Amino acid sequence: MLVMGEVRTGLLQNSGEIPESLCQGVLGLLSGERVRTSRRPIVYAVSPDQLTGVDCRLASASRARVRGVGTVLSRASVTGGRVLQGSSHIQVARAESDHRLSWSHYLARPGVIEVFGKVRVPDLADGFADSGGWNDCLDLGSVGERFMDVVQASPLLDRKAPFRSARTRLRWVAVAEEPGREGPGIRFTLGRDRVRTLRLVLPDGFTPDVVDFCEDLALHDWLLTTLLVIVERARVGTATRAEVTAKLAPAVDHLLHLWMPAARLDDDFAPLWEALERRPGFTRQWQSLVARVRDQVAINTLALLREAGGW
Amino acid sequence: MLVFAISDKGGTGRSVTSSNIVYRRALQGSDVCYLDFDFGSPTAGAIFSVSSVARGTTQGGMHRYFEGRIADPHRIDIWAETDREGLRAKPPGAGQMVLFPGDEGGGEFSTVSEEMLLRCVRLFTRLEEEFDLCLVDLSAGRSFAAQMALAATARLPGVPFRWLVFHRWTRQHIIAAHGLVQGRQGLLAAGVDHGHDGETLADHIRFVRTAVLEPDAAELEGLRETQKAWLNECDRELRELARRYGVGRTSMLGKIPLDPVLQWREQLISDEDVLSSQIANAETVAAFDDLAKKIVDDSAWEAL
Ligand SMILES: Nc1ncnc2c1ncn2[C@@H]1O[C@H](COP(=O)(O)OP(=O)(O)O)[C@@H](O)[C@H]1O
Numbered sequence: 001m002l003v004m005g006e007v008r009t010g011l012l013q014n015s016g017e018i019p020e021s022l023c024q025g026v027l028g029l030l031s032g033e034r035v036r037t038s039r040r041p042i043v044y045a046v047s048p049d050q051l052t053g054v055d056c057r058l059a060s061a062s063r064a065r066v067r068g069v070g071t072v073l074s075r076a077s078v079t080g081g082r083v084l085q086g087s088s089h090i091q092v093a094r095a096e097s098d099h100r101l102s103w104s105h106y107l108a109r110p111g112v113i114e115v116f117g118k119v120r121v122p123d124l125a126d127g128f129a130d131s132g133g134w135n136d137c138l139d140l141g142s143v144g145e146r147f148m149d150v151v152q153a154s155p156l157l158d159r160k161a162p163f164r165s166a167r168t169r170l171r172w173v174a175v176a177e178e179p180g181r182e183g184p185g186i187r188f189t190l191g192r193d194r195v196r197t198l199r200l201v202l203p204d205g206f207t208p209d210v211v212d213f214c215e216d217l218a219l220h221d222w223l224l225t226t227l228l229v230i231v232e233r234a235r236v237g238t239a240t241r242a243e244v245t246a247k248l249a250p251a252v253d254h255l256l257h258l259w260m261p262a263a264r265l266d267d268d269f270a271p272l273w274e275a276l277e278r279r280p281g282f283t284r285q286w287q288s289l290v291a292r293v294r295d296q297v298a299i300n301t302l303a304l305l306r307e308a309g310g311w
Numbered sequence: 312m313l314v315f316a317i318s319d320k321g322g323t324g325r326s327v328t329s330s331n332i333v334y335r336r337a338l339q340g341s342d343v344c345y346l347d348f349d350f351g352s353p354t355a356g357a358i359f360s361v362s363s364v365a366r367g368t369t370q371g372g373m374h375r376y377f378e379g380r381i382a383d384p385h386r387i388d389i390w391a392e393t394d395r396e397g398l399r400a401k402p403p404g405a406g407q408m409v410l411f412p413g414d415e416g417g418g419e420f421s422t423v424s425e426e427m428l429l430r431c432v433r434l435f436t437r438l439e440e441e442f443d444l445c446l447v448d449l450s451a452g453r454s455f456a457a458q459m460a461l462a463a464t465a466r467l468p469g470v471p472f473r474w475l476v477f478h479r480w481t482r483q484h485i486i487a488a489h490g491l492v493q494g495r496q497g498l499l500a501a502g503v504d505h506g507h508d509g510e511t512l513a514d515h516i517r518f519v520r521t522a523v524l525e526p527d528a529a530e531l532e533g534l535r536e537t538q539k540a541w542l543n544e545c546d547r548e549l550r551e552l553a554r555r556y557g558v559g560r561t562s563m564l565g566k567i568p569l570d571p572v573l574q575w576r577e578q579l580i581s582d583e584d585v586l587s588s589q590i591a592n593a594e595t596v597a598a599f600d601d602l603a604k605k606i607v608d609d610s611a612w613e614a615l
């Protein structure tokens with residue numbers, strides 16, 4: 001078994017967060033039946049699945065020429081009316097025939113890419129995980145990002161985002177557990193240019209919940225990355241209090257309340273999140289940053305009160 | 312915000328000035344990027360001292376992106392990849408500074424297809440999400456790159472944009488700069504063709520004078536009185552000419568003095584070049600700094 005995907009995450013280009021009804025509108029731009037939403041514990045809306053037909057080379061660590069034909073499964077989602085994600089994945093399967101079949105064959109198996117010839121799973125998995133500079137191979141991130149672009153271009157958005165932020169890329173690879181290895185395995189790595197890789201070993205095989213998990217992780221990684229940049233730019237201790245607070249304000253207004261790891265996930269994924277909480281320790285780092293932001297804002301408020309003669 | 316840098320003639324100082332503006336803006340704390348749309352001679356890498364892309368990239372730059380051959384154009388974190396020791400560490404509080412180089416051996420386009428235009432719209436939309444300022448260095452004259460910029464911005468009503476027209480402080484350059492904006496097939500006419508409102512577009516265009524030698528500059532100290540008088544008279548005539556051609560003070564965003572360092576080499580001028588090694592003039596840096604602020608200062612862009 002080999003499943004590979006990429007999630008790109010960015011700030012929805014609107015001045016404020018958008019209500020659930022508007023989420024329906026912006027995600028409804030993508031073709032398909034209807035936008036699914038849930039309200040608790042956080043407003044979440046996801047587009048219908050999008051299928052993209054591909055016939056192209058797949059990256060492989062050995063640089064062997066591997067051709068794959070099939071469809072990529074993608075979707076776009078908005079969390080908290082604020083964070084936009086574009087997510088694509090494929091399941092790799094061995095082609096039964098040695099030539100390309102009619103598209104109806106591939107369309108009947110959404111999200112499956114059939115590869116010709118003999119391939120080794122680790123070769124494809126490693127190739128995909130660091131396929132950054134490969135221009136001629138299947139680029140799942142770009143496929144998903146197109147759908148993000150459609151959403152960002154919606155006339156329902158005012159394009160006046162409260163701060164600038166880069167989109168992050170989480171590339172993930174899931175393989176089945178091998179005999180002799182215990183329990184679920186997870187490895188998360190920070191790479192250059194806002195690329196992250198996630199390696200999963202799944203004892204129970206692949207279910208669509210795995211995609212939810214990867215999207216949830218990508219969302220929180222983006223939150224943390226973005227807050228780190230905001231705090232760094234605020235120049236705490238160097239800039240004036242007013243400047244620091246002005247730089248931190250967008251974080252308070254738009255980000256701090258969005259942190260809810262694993263909130264929408266099946267309990268089966270709790271161990272994976274727990275592993276990430278131990279190392280690299282997402283929530284620990286997040287909480288320490290949040291405390292710093294709140295302290296700075298509080299100190300500035302006190303200073304203002306004192307100046308106003310209230311104290 | 313998108314800022315397009317254009318000039319009628321080559322060699323005006325458009326790329327060097329734009330690069331320095333981007334650098335100053337990053338130091339002022341904004342996230343900035345520089346897009347090399349001078350497909351025929353992509354030299355931005357040299358100005359930022361990134362020697363691996365001094366004549367454009369071989370890893371898929373702007374040109375190949377527009378051809379549709381790559382999804383993500385090569386991006387270079389200048390703070391990390393510049394060869395200049397003194398620029399290598401991003402000062403605290405400074406913003407990102409990213410270069411999107413052209414392709415080595417790219418060449419000008421001979422047409423703008425609908426696909427290219429869509430790629431351009433997509434690129435601008437994405438960069439606008441990430442950067443406070445995206446400076447697009449166009450080639451000299453009426454290029455397809457300029458056509459594409461006009462067409463793309465007409466389709467992006469929510470994305471603010473501004474144009475800077477660079478020219479030297481001479482008779483011919485003043486007249487040429489005027490022609491580039493007002494003339495037949497100039498920016499305004501082409502912009503209207505692409506769906507811009509002419510008056511609004513005109514309000515989003517300002518001029519920048521480059522390599523200006525003021526008659527009272529320290530460099531001219533040793534001149535005879537007769538020479539000084541003659542220079543003063545020339546300058547007065549140029550000012551009058553510029554006013555008549557709509558390139559005068561009111562439509563000027565800034566002017567950059569002639570600098571000895573830039574005379575000799577296309578490069579960024581760092582504070583160190585002024586303060587420790589003292590090879591560049593403080594006035595030059597002050598002018599770049601001022602321009603970097605005015606580009607984003609709405610009061611400098613009120614309707615004329
Ligand atoms: N302020 C200045 N003082 C002196 N020389 C300058 C100045 N600005 C630019 N130059 C020089 O003018 C030449 C042309 O500049 P460049 O930016 O390459 O022009 P363009 O991009 O318009 O073709 C370069 O050698 C550059 O170093």
Ligand SMILES: [Mg+2]
Binds near residue numbers: 325327349354
């Ligand atoms: Mg140039």
